[in-house]
Amino acid sequence: MKLKKLSLRTRIFLAMILLVLLASMLISAVAIIQYKEQSEDYHKGRLERKEGSIQTHLKRVLNGRQNTWEVKTENVPLIFKEEIYNIADIHKLQINLYDLEGGLLISSKAGLQNNNAEKCLDAVIMNAISHNVEFNNDSEIAQHRYVDKHKENGETFQSSYTYITDNKSKAIAILNIPYLEKDDFLAKELLEFLKRIGFAFILILLTAIGIAFLLSKYITKSLKTISDKINTTRLEKRNKKIDVDETSEEISTLVNSYNSMIDELEESAVQLAKSEREQAWREMAKQVAHEIKNPLTPMRLTVQNFQRKFNPEDEKIHDKVDEYSKTLIQQIDTMSSIASAFSNFAKMPAQQNETLNVVKIVKLALDIFNEDYIFFTAEKEEIIAKFDRTQLIRVVTNLVKNAIQAMPEHQTPKIVINVGDNNGNVIITVSDNGSGVSEANKDKVFEPKFTTKTSGMGLGLAMVKNIVETYKGHISFVSEKDKGTTFKVIFPKE
Numbered sequence: 001m002k003l004k005k006l007s008l009r010t011r012i013f014l015a016m017i018l019l020v021l022l023a024s025m026l027i028s029a030v031a032i033i034q035y036k037e038q039s040e041d042y043h044k045g046r047l048e049r050k051e052g053s054i055q056t057h058l059k060r061v062l063n064g065r066q067n068t069w070e071v072k073t074e075n076v077p078l079i080f081k082e083e084i085y086n087i088a089d090i091h092k093l094q095i096n097l098y099d100l101e102g103g104l105l106i107s108s109k110a111g112l113q114n115n116n117a118e119k120c121l122d123a124v125i126m127n128a129i130s131h132n133v134e135f136n137n138d139s140e141i142a143q144h145r146y147v148d149k150h151k152e153n154g155e156t157f158q159s160s161y162t163y164i165t166d167n168k169s170k171a172i173a174i175l176n177i178p179y180l181e182k183d184d185f186l187a188k189e190l191l192e193f194l195k196r197i198g199f200a201f202i203l204i205l206l207t208a209i210g211i212a213f214l215l216s217k218y219i220t221k222s223l224k225t226i227s228d229k230i231n232t233t234r235l236e237k238r239n240k241k242i243d244v245d246e247t248s249e250e251i252s253t254l255v256n257s258y259n260s261m262i263d264e265l266e267e268s269a270v271q272l273a274k275s276e277r278e279q280a281w282r283e284m285a286k287q288v289a290h291e292i293k294n295p296l297t298p299m300r301l302t303v304q305n306f307q308r309k310f311n312p313e314d315e316k317i318h319d320k321v322d323e324y325s326k327t328l329i330q331q332i333d334t335m336s337s338i339a340s341a342f343s344n345f346a347k348m349p350a351q352q353n354e355t356l357n358v359v360k361i362v363k364l365a366l367d368i369f370n371e372d373y374i375f376f377t378a379e380k381e382e383i384i385a386k387f388d389r390t391q392l393i394r395v396v397t398n399l400v401k402n403a404i405q406a407m408p409e410h411q412t413p414k415i416v417i418n419v420g421d422n423n424g425n426v427i428i429t430v431s432d433n434g435s436g437v438s439e440a441n442k443d444k445v446f447e448p449k450f451t452t453k454t455s456g457m458g459l460g461l462a463m464v465k466n467i468v469e470t471y472k473g474h475i476s477f478v479s480e481k482d483k484g485t486t487f488k489v490i491f492p493k494e
Contacts, residue, residue: 009216016212017205024201028194035190043158043181047147050093051160051177057087058164058175071166073099076173077106084108096176097164102126105173121161121174129161129174144171156181226258299331353386358426359419361389365396366417371404373413379420385493387426391467398464399430399487406434406485424493431486437479445477464489 006014061083062071069075076097080087088095088108096107102121128146145162158179163171306324311317359378366376400415407413411433418429437445446465468475473491 012216013212016208016215020201020205020208024197024205028197031193031197032190039181043179047158047160047177047179050091050179051162051175054087054091054093054095054177055162055164055175057090061087062164063167071172073105073172080106094178096178098174098176100171100174102174121176125161129163226254230258299328302327302331354389355384355386356389356392358383358385358387358392358428361392362396362417362419362428365393366400368397369400369404371413371415374400374415374417377416377418379418383419383421383426383493385426385491387471387491391471395464395467395489396428396430398461399489402461402487403430403432403434403485406432406436408435421493425490426493428489429486431484433484436481436483436485437477438481442479446475 058080061067062079067079069079071079076099080097084095084097084106085108094107094109096109097105098121099105102123102125104119125146125148128148129144132146133144143162145160148159148161150157158181160175160177160179162175164173164175165171302324306320309320314320359380359382362378363376366374396417400417403415404413414433416429416431418427418431420427446461465475468489468491471491473489475487475489477485477487479485
């Protein structure tokens with residue numbers, strides 16, 4: 001899962017947990033490194049202290065009253081014949097004494113005299129002793145000293161080499177002290193420390209999880225509120241402003257920006273709605289004026305013709321008056337139908353929710369049609385719903401009129417009206433085998449003023465859609481060119 005797909009709340013939560021884990025690992029790593037450095041310093045210092053104590057002890061024996069031998073290299077085995085074991089036992093370390101050529105003189109380890117590998121010092125060690133000069137930390141006196149560090153069988157050993165001198169600071173022998181680095185005590189302390197710090201980290205981790213959860217929830221709560229508000233923002237309705245208390249400066253800035261946008265959006269929506277209404281009525285007025293002018297022209301011509309050819313003595317004067325009157329009445333009826341269509345479209349349907357039998361009302365609406373090719377079917381004899389009786393009749397008659405007008409002259413017409421119900425909805429379909437709707441006109445069918453006929457204002461289907469949607473319904477259609485069209489009206493029973 002990609003990090004950018006995670007929510008902000010999840011990322012904040014994971015970041016805090018990761019931060020605690022990284023801190024735990026870093027502190028543990030620092031503790032281990034510190035332990036190793038302390039261990040090295042401890043063993044180095046301990047070896048130096050042991051070496052200094054042993055050298056002091058050896059010099060006391062060399063310069064003691066009990067020593068009857070001359071202090072020189074050849075007499076070292078005789079001087080320390082018995083004392084070397086006591087010194088090694090006191091200091092709990094093995095002591096080896098070599099001559100200045102690297103040959104073993106005496107050792108506190110039993111059997112070392114027979115080990116040829118350890119009877120002579122390596123040339124590298126001899127060279128290192130002679131060239132490595134260190135200063136004593138206390139007296140700042142230079143001394144030749146070399147420490148060899150190596151591992152055997154998984155254990156670390158240090159061997160220090162330094163000169164033993166007489167009263168005149170003349171080197172008479174080489175002191176070798178093998179030293180085993182035992183870290184049991186320090187390792188135990190480190191293990192105990194890591195256990196304690198582990199428990200502390202677990203407690204911190206649990207606390208961090210709780211704090212991260214609450215903090216991420218607190219941080220994202222305001223963002224979720226803003227997100228929900230943005231998702232519900234619509235141009236066509238009044239949107240509420242966001243009111244979030246105790247937020248950070250960044251969230252407050254975002255909220256203020258959103259609220260300012262809502263004010264601007266509301267003002268723009270009002271201006272847009274006003275502009276659209278004005279444009280719609282302007283276009284409607286143009287259409288009404290155009291439709292009214294169409295019958296006025298033949299009416300004017302009829303009156304002028306009657307005025308010019310009027311002759312009271314004409315034998316057919318009564319027939320001509322009758323013909324002129326019929327022409328005027330026909331054009332007046334056309335104008336009346338135009339006015340009625342415009343009035344019906346402009347009037348919003350009154351929501352008089354009558355409980356009625358939809359099957360019965362649809363049959364009643366079809367009684368005004370005398371065409372024998374109109375067929376009615378119903379899935380049930382009674383489908384009860386709440387709807388305005390007049391508006392339901394208007395919906396059915398407009399759909400049937402539209403189907404009749406879609407019939408071509410060269411084809412045997414057939415219109416089928418069906419009423420059914422499903423999942424608490426009433427379904428009315430009106431199907432015809434007319435010329436259908438072209439692909440170019442499918443998106444314009446429910447638009448006011450759209451018509452493919454030579455007469456009429458194109459308000460019928462727009463009015464049907466307005467009525468159906470007022471009752472929380474839906475109208476749709478499927479059409480195939482030259483094969484027919486089916487309109488489907490769906491609206492809830494309650």
